[in-house]
Amino acid sequence: MPRRRPGSSLTAARELYLEVTKDPSARPLVVASWQRSIEYEVKSGCINAPYLENPNLDSPLARAALPIVNRLHEQLADDPVSTMITDRDGVVLSRKLSHEGLTTRLNRVQLAPGHVFAERYVGTNGIGTALASGRPVMIAGSQHYVEELRDFHCAAVPILHPVRRTLLGAFNLTTVRQGSAGMLMALARSVAGQIEGEIAAISSRRERALFQDYMDACSSVRPGPVLALNREVVMMNEQLRSAVTGPDHYALLDHAREIAADARFEGTRSIALPSGRVAELRVGRSRREGSDAGAVFRVRVIGRPQPGPVLAAGPGRPGVRLVGSSPQWLRAVAETEAAFAAGSWLHLVGEAGTGRRTLVHAVHGAHSAGRRLETVEAPPSETPNATEHWLREVRELRARPSTVVLLRDVHLLGDRLRRHLTRLLARPDGTATGQLIMTSQPSMVTTDDELHSLCGASVEVPPLRHRYGDIEHLVRFFLLKYRPSGESGCSPDALAMLERCPWPENVRQLESVIRGLARRPIGGIIRVDDLPPECRVSSHKVLTAIEALERDAILRGLMDRNSNVQRTAQDLGISRATMYRKMRRYGIVPSSLT
Template sequence: MPRRQPGSSLTAARELYLEVTKDPSARPLVVASWQRSIEYAVKPGCIDAPYLENPNVDSPLARAALPIVTRLHEQLADDPVSTMITDRNGVVLSRTVSHEGLTTRLNRVQLAPGHVFAERYVGTNGIGTALASGRPVMIAGSQHYVEELRDFHCAAVPILHPVRRTLLGAFNLTTVRQGSAGMLMALARSVAGQIESEIAAISSRRERALFQDYMDACSSVRPGAVLALNREGVMMNEQLRSAVTGADHHALLDHAREIADDPRFEGTRSIALPSGRVAELRVSRSRRENSDAGAIFRVRVIGRPQPAPAVSAGAAPTRSGLGLVGSSPQWLRAVAETEAAFRAGSWLHLVGEAGVGKRTLVHAIHRAHGDGRRLEMVEAPLSESPHATEHWLRDVRELCAQPSTVVVLRDVHLLGDHLRRQLTSLLAHSDKAATGQLVIASQPSMVTTNQELDLLCGTSVELPPLRHRYGDIEHLARFFLLKYRPSGESSCSPDALTMLQRCPWPENVRQLESVIRGLARRPAGGIIQVENLPPECRVSSHKVLTTIEALERDAILRGLMDRNSNVQRTAQDLGISRATMYRKMRRYGIVPSSLT
């Protein structure tokens, strides 16, 4: 095929695509990949692989592959061949290469750890096409979509979970040698098979370890209710099964999964259940051979179920005196604790995911109990240059020195270590009796490791994410509909409300308000049906998605909606098998019946 100068347009790409389709040696898999690349509007004249700052290099796939790839690297010493492991999104997790010249050429095209080589960004290439098709592929020379990659020959093989058969990532071999396609593909298949076998062995050891620790907990002198889980499965004894049922059961599992996903967490955690009871969880980790096998929970349920407040049709329950929508026990407890701390004059640390309502809560409580004091919101500085941080710290010092002021420091989790230490020192040397009231707001996933700053606050309150506020989504949806359609022309059908309640809402109340605002602005009023909901609401999985996963989920949703929920046609158009399509739909919680 003719080479074109960098900067070729999509028109040139379409011309090359026609040449690919006419080439008798072109395989349907490559032709389909080029078609997808054109639809993604990938630029063939330049490489543009996004870069992730902190890819998960400690995943089960990466750990299983490390010793195998290390041995292979020793065998390929001085050969111009590179080995790579990627995750299922096409992020390069590791790369080994012993040939200096090849290293330079790979770096020049961004084929390095941290870069994303999914078809959506780089077009047809070994890694991206193997992941998109779910099949081993050999992409040689001019079969690459982006011109800068056409000097390379790549053999990539998807790596599947040995039990669930879900896609974990890919193993890729890249070289500049010609005429070695058969050998390269045979080697890539062999290594991928070894990695899958090692994953199976590790999974088996991990499952046995978790089961043994679970049995030890159940056979202790006073076992009580016991739960054990990891990403592979859940085990619970009869005491827990009978003590926690219905919505409480689902809430407990949701919280437990989030805790289990953090291998650093051990200790005690209390969570409010939808019934009004509190579950106290004593968490221990199951560890074997420096590997985390999961979490063991000893559960104690405290209190009795509380009757739900009676709410008239079309109304939204509010916290008395504050006007805050919501009646879930988790939300009411967080509001009560925040209100009590504020009224007592304590310095307060509010922790919550983005969009849960930290600012709304502070404004509501200030209106009710501010006693005429001025409320000042202080954002994290945009820059941590010496001039910017000095100016920011001076503003904080001056505001805190005014007893008639309530100072809210927002997004403290965004502060760098040095600035956080400076802020801690400033606040620690303040006379609380002569200063204004301080409220610190941060997100839980990035809470400061500087415990001294936390200890300066007399009270710490964690606001629950919307996915844990069971029952409040319906009330919030009604509230926002009334806010943006005061005439009351719009309402949600029962099916649409059910779909809204299934959503994971990663951006919490802020995202729900945005969705309802868009629905309320439709030219036609009336009842909002399922088909009126945007794609982001057509899922039921509570899994927090990466940006790339969200893009893939939305592409599948749009395809299904455009093709009247026809899974097979959508899979064909996306260039994946029907089995892969169903796996992705299960992963993202996409229900075909909700799309028609």
């Protein structure tokens, strides 16, 4: 296949694609992969494989594959062949090779641990095409979509879960030696089969271990409610099933999944349930033979269901009125109000769209006593001039008497600016009389953060997915706001679907959805068929980080484009068919196909 011709990369790729389709030896699998690569608008003239730090080597796939690959590496000795394991997203988890020249060549094309070799980024290649097609593939030389990969010959085989047959990743062999396609593919198939066999053994041992610990907990003298789970299995006894029902049931499972995902956590955790009750979870890990099989929870439910008011008033003055009655939200409001009234420096931590700014404005309105609220955004750049101007603004605002300074999104500040800000705030200054409030996202906050430690109080604002009981109240509030005249409401089925949504953008996304519905001529009652695609997510599967990002991108795209699937697919650089396939994968079911 000739090298790229003059002109744009996409035009050249289309011309080469036509040549591939005319080649009698071209396999349908390769032709289909080239078509997908063109739809993704992959640049054939340069390699662009994204990089993820710290790929997960603690997955069942990695634990099963690495010993097998290590043994194979010893057998291959000095052969110029590289062995690789990737996850189902195309992230290279492990690479083994003993030929120094091949190491340099693979590094030049970014075929190294942490880089993502999915077709979406790299076009037709052994790893990405095997994952996309679900079939063993041999991609040799000019069959690669990106020019820089055309010196390599790659044999890749998908690795499936031996029981559920879901895609876990791929095993890949790469060489520059020609004429070895048959040997490479036979070896790749053999090794992939060994890995699947080891995964079956590990999964069986893990599930047996978790089941045994679960049975031990259930058969103790006073078992009570018991829950055991990992990424693949959920077990609960009858005591838990009858004690925790409805929204409390979903809330408990969501919290338990998040706790179980942290293999280091053991101990006691208390969570507030939508009904107003508190679930005390005693968490133990199921560890056998050096492997973590999941978590076992002994559950104690405290209190009785409390029907909370729609409008929550704080413990001080009754002026703080915010929609929501879930225990997590009421606690955040009460703690924020108490810190504000005491004049303490306050750090509000929460995901984007959870209502941190709304909470600050409501509390300030109730307790301002004439104090002015000044909001300072993170600077658009951190050049010396911009940094100096921004720090001067913060210093001057703090010097104003009776001023409340709100520093928004401090997680966006670079390390250098954070250090400057920390020194500014920590330095005693008799003229600085203003109160300080900071907001940030939870993933960016650490316990040893000096800037965070300057605040006398820290409040966690809960995400909407943990506020099941507030969905109905928020829907009514936004309907009244955007449809003040005329009857409006939500059918029970539509409300139940809204309560099951993951809401990646939290309250802000819910408000946008209701605003769009209120402006459409859909009659008085909102029914399931009226809901936009981002509200019709029915999948509760645990997603990888890349899957969650991709799902959220699709949801936001549909929301921004008024549920137009075709336009969303075009803007995301994928075909309409691929868009529908991904929507089915993530449980996004549109009410109508636009």
